[in-house]
Amino acid sequence: MSFQWSSSVQTVCQYCKSILVRTDVDLQKVGQVADLPPDSSPIQLMTEGQFGTHSFVVAGRIIYEYEQGAWNEWRFVMNDGTDGWLSDAQDEYVVTFRSTVLDLPKEKEAKLGMIYQWNNVRYMVTSRTLAHYRGVEGELPFQYWDKTDVVFIDLKSDHGDFATLDYSDGDPVLYTGKAVDFDDLRLTNVRKFEGW
Amino acid sequence: MVLSGPKKEIPATAVRSITCPGCGGSVTIRSFGKAVNVVCGSCHSVLDAQDPQVKILQKFKDAIRHDPLLPLGSRGKIRGVVYETIGFQHRQIEADGQIYGWGEYLLFNPYQGFRYMTEFDGHWNFVAPLRSLPQAQAPGTESDRYYLNERYKHFQTAVAKTTFVLGEFPWQVRVGETVEVTDYVCPPRVLSAEVSADKEINWSLGEYMTGADVWKAFGLKDAPPAAAGVYENQPSPFGGQPRKTWKYCFILLALATAVWIYNAGMADNKQVFTESYVFDPAASEAAFVTSTFNLDGPDANVKIETMAAIDNKWIYLNYALVNEESGTAYDFGREVSYYHGYDDGESWSEGSSRDSVTLPKIPSGKYFLRIEPEGDSKLGRINYSVTVIHDVPNSLWFLIAAPLILVPAIFSTWRSISFEHRRWQESDHATSSSSSASSSDGDDSDDDS
Numbered sequence: 001m002s003f004q005w006s007s008s009v010q011t012v013c014q015y016c017k018s019i020l021v022r023t024d025v026d027l028q029k030v031g032q033v034a035d036l037p038p039d040s041s042p043i044q045l046m047t048e049g050q051f052g053t054h055s056f057v058v059a060g061r062i063i064y065e066y067e068q069g070a071w072n073e074w075r076f077v078m079n080d081g082t083d084g085w086l087s088d089a090q091d092e093y094v095v096t097f098r099s100t101v102l103d104l105p106k107e108k109e110a111k112l113g114m115i116y117q118w119n120n121v122r123y124m125v126t127s128r129t130l131a132h133y134r135g136v137e138g139e140l141p142f143q144y145w146d147k148t149d150v151v152f153i154d155l156k157s158d159h160g161d162f163a164t165l166d167y168s169d170g171d172p173v174l175y176t177g178k179a180v181d182f183d184d185l186r187l188t189n190v191r192k193f194e195g196w
Numbered sequence: 197m198v199l200s201g202p203k204k205e206i207p208a209t210a211v212r213s214i215t216c217p218g219c220g221g222s223v224t225i226r227s228f229g230k231a232v233n234v235v236c237g238s239c240h241s242v243l244d245a246q247d248p249q250v251k252i253l254q255k256f257k258d259a260i261r262h263d264p265l266l267p268l269g270s271r272g273k274i275r276g277v278v279y280e281t282i283g284f285q286h287r288q289i290e291a292d293g294q295i296y297g298w299g300e301y302l303l304f305n306p307y308q309g310f311r312y313m314t315e316f317d318g319h320w321n322f323v324a325p326l327r328s329l330p331q332a333q334a335p336g337t338e339s340d341r342y343y344l345n346e347r348y349k350h351f352q353t354a355v356a357k358t359t360f361v362l363g364e365f366p367w368q369v370r371v372g373e374t375v376e377v378t379d380y381v382c383p384p385r386v387l388s389a390e391v392s393a394d395k396e397i398n399w400s401l402g403e404y405m406t407g408a409d410v411w412k413a414f415g416l417k418d419a420p421p422a423a424a425g426v427y428e429n430q431p432s433p434f435g436g437q438p439r440k441t442w443k444y445c446f447i448l449l450a451l452a453t454a455v456w457i458y459n460a461g462m463a464d465n466k467q468v469f470t471e472s473y474v475f476d477p478a479a480s481e482a483a484f485v486t487s488t489f490n491l492d493g494p495d496a497n498v499k500i501e502t503m504a505a506i507d508n509k510w511i512y513l514n515y516a517l518v519n520e521e522s523g524t525a526y527d528f529g530r531e532v533s534y535y536h537g538y539d540d541g542e543s544w545s546e547g548s549s550r551d552s553v554t555l556p557k558i559p560s561g562k563y564f565l566r567i568e569p570e571g572d573s574k575l576g577r578i579n580y581s582v583t584v585i586h587d588v589p590n591s592l593w594f595l596i597a598a599p600l601i602l603v604p605a606i607f608s609t610w611r612s613i614s615f616e617h618r619r620w621q622e623s624d625h626a627t628s629s630s631s632s633a634s635s636s637d638g639d640d641s642d643d644d645s
Contacts, residue, residue, distance in 0.1 A: 040209060040229030042307045068367045069232045069246070090230060090366045091309025092325060112396060124329055127396050158331045158343075179327035182308050193228065193306040194210045196278075 001027060005059050005077050008139035012060075019136065019145045031145045033135045036063060041072050041088045042182075042190045045138045049086075049185040051095050054078040058086070060138030064131040064150070075140055083141045085175060086185075087164075093185065094162045096177030104172040110153045110165060118176065123155035123163050144168070209306075214250050216241060226269065226282045227304045227364055234364040235283075237268070242361065242370060254370050261360060262286040265315060265421070266301050268363045272414035274322055279303035279311055281414075283363035289354035289377070302365060310366060313410065314402065318423035319430060320410045321386060321402035330380070330387055330399060341380045341387055343401070348380035348387045351428050351623045356390075379428060383619075386429035404429050426618040434612035438605065445605040449598060456594040464493060464587035472581040475511060475569040483568035488520055489584060491560045496587035500565075501552040504532045504580035510547075511578050514568040519561050526555055532580070554588060 001020055003011055010021050012033055019031040047058045056076040063072055071089035078084060087094045101118045110116075114125045133147035153165040156179075166173045213222050214234070221238035225231045231245035233253065240256030264284040266272070271280045283302030288295050298316035305311075312323035330341035330348065339350040356377045361369050380387040384404035391397050404427070405413075407420025423430075469489040475482065491498065504511050510533035517526040530553060536545035571578060620626060 038209070038229040040227070040306070069230060091305075091307070092327075112394075126329070156327070156329050158329045160328045162327075190307065191209060196306050 003139060005139055007077065007081065007083055007141050008059065010136070010140045010143050010145065012137055021143050030143070033137070033145075036135050036137065037065075037070055039191065041074075042091075042193075043072065043074050043086065043088055043187065044189070044191050047074075047187055047189050047191075049076075049187040051078070051084070051180070051185065054080060054082075056084065058138075060136065060140045062136050062140070062144060063134040064152075065134045066129050066131045070134065075138070084177075091182070093180045093182055094177060095180050095185075096162065096164060096175035099163075099174040099176045101174050101176075104165060104174055107151050107153070107165075107167045107172070116155065116163075118163065118174065121157050121159075121161045121163075121176070123157050123161065125153055126156050127154045128152075129154070214243070214245070216243060217250055218243075218252050218255065224269070225364060226280055227366060228306065230304075230366045231282075231364040232366050233369045235361050235369075237362065240362070245364060253368075256371070262297075262299065264299065264301065264362060266313065266410070266414055266416070270414050270416070272303075272410070274303075274311070274413050277305055277308050279305050279308075281313075281363075283365045283369075284361070285358050285369070286360035287356045287358050289356050291352075291354060297359070302363065312400070312402075313405075315410075316427065317425060318407050318421040319427035320405040320407060321429070322405050323388070323400050323402040326387070326399035326401050330389075343387055346382050346385075348382040348385070350625070351379045351381045351386075353378040353624060381429045383429045383435075384431040402429065404431060425622070426615060428619065428622065430619070432612060432615045432619075434608060434615055438609040438612045441608040442605040445602050449601045452594060452597055452601060456591065460589035460591070463589040464496065465589060466586050467583060468586045469565070469584035470581065472579065473567075473569075475571060475578045475580060477571045477573040477575065477577075482570070483514075483566065485518075486565040486567065486582070488562050488564045491558060491563055491586050493560055493587070495557050495559050497554050497556050497590065498558045499552055499554045499585040499588045500530075501550070501583040501585070502530055502532055502580060503550050503583075504578055506532060506534050506549050506578060508535050508537075509533070509575045509578065510571065511580060512570040513580075514570070516566040517555065517558070518564055518566055519559070520564060521561055525566070526558070528553065528555070554590070 001011065001013060003022065010019060012019050017033040018029050019033060020027050021030050043058060045058055045060065049056055056078045058074050058076045060075040061072050063070060069090065071087060074086040074088060076084050076086055082097070085096045087096065099118065105114070105116065110125050110128070112125050112128065116123050129152045131150050131152055133150060136144060147168060151167045155163040155165070160179050161176065162179050163174060163176045166175060209228050211228070212225050214225060215221070216223050216236035216239060218236060218241040219239035221236055223234055223236050223243065225234060225245060234243050234245040235241070236243060241252045242254040244251040244253055264281070266281045268281050268284065271278055280303065281301050282304045285300045286297055287300060288297035296316070298314055301313040303311040303313060310325070314321045314323060328343070330343040332338055332340070333342045341348045354377055355374050357374045358369065358371055361371055376391040378389045386402045388400050388402065389397050407423060411420045468491065469486065471486060498517065500515065500517070502513060510531060512529065512531045514529050515527070518524070530551050532549065532551045533547040534545070534549045535547055536543070565582065565584070567582065
């Protein structure tokens, strides 16, 4: 096993589905991924694309399920080494990056319609989702495998800005970015669909 | 630097079929793993597409079926992207005791995602989910929304109920479920907010399409159903027309005014003859000729003014304008009469002591007038004067033309207002007066910005 990206901490063996985590000294098997649901995202590992002036390649993903179906958080690595996330929920695409903003609301506080301002952008809470962790694939920049139910709070601005509060680890983590058009991502090496 | 690893060939994701546990019929799934619910085409049971056991979520009870106008599985190209029709819902609202039903088609492209097509009474909309939140802004327009700096006016808020479903959906769908739908219009676009029971708001943006456009996009045969009435975001066929028409009418009016002013400035307007006479009805021979006068320059009109000292009297003058050299005569007669009085507490008057007549295009030359006055011998002597003016400015054509020039503009504005009135009569803001129509017309003039 080898890591392709230096910023990766965790990887999944594509043959035996073992989840491997690298520590200072060695590689440790921490778990195993169950069979993933049939794929219907046009994105896959090694899909390449563009965001702004940067090109990126998809390195891994986390799959979640919720009552309205499943969605993917694709982890990509840009050509300057930055990590980002391309979420694909029912083919609605959002690119986000981890934000350094502190002083984030607790999960119970961020109700629908609440307004927050981060980095001079006004966001409104538009959905609260109770998601079930379903599996991982490829390389991730952190350990992420032993999860069950996770709350995500999505926010939008009036200018296409998008933010997600991730409560996977109890304390909130903020990701901010933009909703994007499929065509704008100029993706290559995408999945093929029969008849399309 | 783009990192490219070894590319593993993954087989194309395939369309699959499931068996309906309700009737044993085969149900095609067209949106791959995205289908959450699928409705059996035979028995109309709502099935759980994510469940390997294909659990029945709802059985079809209603007697009313609605046939989709766009067949499930049909593909159409809209704005350069091919979409497949995969789901159909019939929804309805109740307003003023009346039920209004419409069709909603779910369109799918495995890369671009989901879009919608709605149809009401032959009016179509292509709808996409919205990424940004429309804002309520300026005071006084709280009920409206702004999106990408355009104002969308509140049209209607109603509870929409799903009455029939067919095909597949990437969300939970049930017959009988309700959402509150609010539409805001800025023709040809419409912003819609759907508020579900858990208060989550889904915004979408629709753009008007004609049935013919939809039929062309989907390559359908026959003719689309005819559109009835005016739809909420139907673009006005008179949209930018009033403004354009007013512009052209004003240009034409300015030209006419310039011609009128130019003509007035260029006209000679020269008095060539004036003389006073006394008419005695008792005299035997009244006819006489005047001294000659010159009409110089190019052919121009000639105005003959008659002023008579008459008070409850009349005089009739047989005129002839005679060319001294050729003998050509222009004959005409003028009656000058003026009566006034006081009857039944009201004063009245009729006629005038002054008369003028303009003869067009008289060739230049030496002329005189032959005048033969007639009158009632009982009325006595009448003093009168005759004045001849050569080349007077003509304003009559302008006074008639100016209002006529504005007729198309007024007509165009009227048609636009009445179209907007019909639009807003279907909204929550319908009025018996013309207030909604006139307020919507206010925006109409901004249409082509």
